[in-house]
Amino acid sequence: MDANIVVMGMESVGKSALTVRLLTRRFIGEYGDIESIYSHSFIVDGRAVTLNIWDSHYSQDFSADSSLFEKKVRWADGFVLVYSICDRASFNTVSRLIQTIKSTKDCLSADKVPIVIVGNKRDLHHRRTVTSEEGRLLALNTDCQFYEVSAAENYHSVLMVFHGLVDRLKDAKLTTKKPLRLKGIVKSMSAVFARRRTESF
Numbered sequence: 460m461d462a463n464i465v466v467m468g469m470e471s472v473g474k475s476a477l478t479v480r481l482l483t484r485r486f487i488g489e490y491g492d493i494e495s496i497y498s499h500s501f502i503v504d505g506r507a508v509t510l511n512i513w514d515s516h517y518s519q520d521f522s523a524d525s526s527l528f529e530k531k532v533r534w535a536d537g538f539v540l541v542y543s544i545c546d547r548a549s550f551n552t553v554s555r556l557i558q559t560i561k562s563t564k565d566c567l568s569a570d571k572v573p574i575v576i577v578g579n580k581r582d583l584h585h586r587r588t589v590t591s592e593e594g595r596l597l598a599l600n601t602d603c604q605f606y607e608v609s610a611a612e613n614y615h616s617v618l619m620v621f622h623g624l625v626d627r628l629k630d631a632k633l634t635t636k637k638p639l640r641l642k643g644i645v646k647s648m649s650a651v652f653a654r655r656r657t658e659s660f
């Protein structure tokens with residue numbers, strides 16, 4: 460299976476940290492201002508899966524950025540929507556994103572859009588402002604999957620997020636590959652990963 464994934468959420472919630480964790484198993488702390496599409500292959504239930512993962516920038520106003528936002532949404536087969544458990548505004552943003560994504564996708568398939576909601580920075584529980592129950596409830600009400608993770612502390616939980624999304628993609632009966640049409644916007648990774656990119660992630 461081959462699928463396009465967009466990672467979205469407000470600034471500083473840990474979108475790059477999650478993506479880089481999946482790709483390299485590492486947490487490096489600072490990620491700079493990179494927006495890239497990465498290709499990552501792994502085996503899920505004995506089956507090879509390749510995900511093209513777009514670690515995307517957040518735009519305050521989806522409508523101001525509507526054409527790019529729409530392009531991202533249409534390109535994507537599945538979504539990882541990230542908030543920080545210490546930042547309520549980022550949680551509210553995920554809720555808005557879900558509605559906007561569902562209304563941007565075709566009406567017929569809107570209910571089935573594979574979306575995983577991720578509450579990140581679980582290690583900062585002493586600064587928590589969004590409870591786990593709120594995350595779970597949002598997922599329940601919007602027919603999404605929910606995980607709380609710490610990209611800083613744990614690779615396994617991040618892997619589970621992407622496995623969960625693959626399950627959703629399978630449920631949506633996605634089996635065909637779409638070409639990576641947005642290659643032109645791919646920017647080079649930071650020096651940290653430039654070396655690693657020659658290796659297979």
Ligand SMILES: Nc1nc2c(ncn2[C@@H]2O[C@H](COP(=O)(O)OP(=O)(O)OP(=O)(O)O)[C@@H](O)[C@H]2O)c(=O)[nH]1
Pocket residue numbers: 468469470471472473474475476477487488489490491492493515516517579580581582583608609610611612
């Ligand atoms: N404590 C903690 N810090 C985290 C975690 N994930 C990310 N961070 C930190 O949060 C900050 C933002 O992380 P990024 O991965 O750059 O966040 P982003 O959402 O990609 O941010 P933008 O590129 O600005 O949209 C960095 O200082 C990270 O080190 C986490 O799980 N726990």
